Amino acid sequence: MATLLNELLHDATQRADDIVNSLEAITTSGAEVEAYRDKMKRLATQARDFIARLLRDPDIDDPNYAGNYFRDYCHITRLLREIEYFSLLVLKRFNESDQRATDLVSAICRESGYPYPAPLCSAISSQYFWTIPDMDLVFMPCLEPDHVLSLPDIYHELGHFLLFRDEKRLVQPAQLIVDRHYEKMVENGKRLNWADASLELVEQYHHSWRGAWLLEFASDLIATYLIGPSFGWCNIRVATNLGGELFLGTDSHPADDARATAIGMMLTEIGFDETRQSIQKRWSELVSLAMETPPSRYDLAYPNELLRELTQFFRQECENIGLSRFETGADGRPVANMVHDCWTQFRTDPESYVKFERSQLEEVVSTIRA
The missing domain is CATH 1.20.58 (Methane Monooxygenase Hydroxylase; Chain G, domain 1)
Structure with missing residues (x-):
């Protein structure tokens, strides 16, 4: 037997x-x-x-x-x-939608300096954008291949691929930065006689950073480096469309407000501080509409000093890898320019945006398939 x-x-x-x-x-x-x-x-x-x-x-x-x-x-x-x-x-x-999505992802990889084979993209997702890095797959919702405003999130997903493939170069050093900040925070807390509950909260946040939070922040920073202000505008749209409390993180994702702060820091790093201020103004409007305020000890979860050091680290590593930093109207980046132009048109004249988006997308798809 x-x-x-x-x-x-x-x-x-x-x-x-x-x-x-x-x-x-x-x-x-x-x-x-x-x-x-x-x-x-x-x-x-x-x-x-x-x-x-x-x-x-x-x-x-x-x-x-x-x-x-x-x-x-x-x-x-x-x-x-x-x-x-x-x-x-x-x-x-x-099908054809998947092919269009894959064509766009491939073009984004080429013009961004992505150093690995482009992943395949499927428009069958019921969970917004997500990836399986070890299988070279990106998933997006079924209607997104025909639209532009959400395309900045493709750059975020490419960030996850880079973190998976270059863990020793990107994730491990970044984790050391996180560890150093939280170890110092614990030392200062003990020196200042913080309550045990506060010290336990610090350890809890440190644990979250060692899990998914670092990967999400890092992917946001890489995406902002690659696509610039469009990712900041897209982040506001995602925060409203997917719901959730702006100042409340989960096990899988940090708070939307902290992510907006980190995105703004990267925009300043790559020369878009004036646009960062405009995005921050819109984000403040969202916070007012949502009638939310940061919880107590919010600064322990998302220290500005930590976010700033991580921003500088990933900006430097993006340069070292050879990724293409976003520049308005740069040659050889038709998809990035289209995304930027579409977001500009949407914010300038949302009523006429649909026709503009359709013509822009069809032109770019024809170009990258030629």
């Missing part, structure tokens, strides 16, 4: 076969999509071959090694699951 591990590996073999066969059956029309399909097929084939080698291994039924084989099984099935649940799902349903 076969062992449980043997049964699991045979089941994984069948799943890998199904994935490979499904990928082979997909016909593509774009070079990016074909290259992505072939990459996923190679990964699934390698997983299938690895499982076959495990099943042929004479030690597979030895209980002394069962734990090691099971860990291998878990790693392989995780990969197969991601290919099936995400990559295969995207490829089997890839």
Whole structure:
């Protein structure tokens, strides 16, 4: 009788076969999509071959090694699951909207100096914009390939890809900056005899920074470096459309107000301080409309000194990587210029914006597909 591990590996073999066969059956029309399909097929084939080698291994039924084989099984099935649940799902349903979204993402990568192959983009998201960096996938809502005002968030998602691929260069040094600030804060708090509750709050915020907060702030800063004021305007739009309290962070995202502050700092760093002031004025209007105020000890969660040092760090690293800093009307950046022009038109004359956006988008899509 076969062992449980043997049964699991045979089941994984069948799943890998199904994935490979499904990928082979997909016909593509774009070079990016074909290259992505072939990459996923190679990964699934390698997983299938690895499982076959495990099943042929004479030690597979030895209980002394069962734990090691099971860990291998878990790693392989995780990969197969991601290919099936995400990559295969995207490829089997890839349509003209997805192609347009992918064309725009590819163009953004080229003109931004993004140093890796452009990810594939799928317009099937029910959770706004999000990514799976290790599978080179970006997701956006189904209507967004036909609009411009939300495109700055693509630059934010590219920030997540950079942080994933350059963790040692970007994330680890930034985390040291965070640690240093919070360690100093704890030292000062103890010296000033802060209450235990305040010191516990500091540790709680430090923990949040060591989790998702740093990645979100860093992606915002990278996006602002790449697309400039448009990301600041887009941030206001997102904060209103997605709801939530402006001064309240969650486990996965810091407070919108603190993110607006960091975006403004990067705008000043790259020479758009006057525009930063205009964006800040609009943000203040939003805060007034929402009738919200910062909670007590808000400064412990988002110290300005920490945000400023992180802004300077990521501005320098963006330059070191060779990313293209946003400049108004720069040559060779049709998508960035379109995004900037659309946001300018929207703020100047929102009533006539729809027609302007449509003509701008069609012109740029035709250009990047030529």
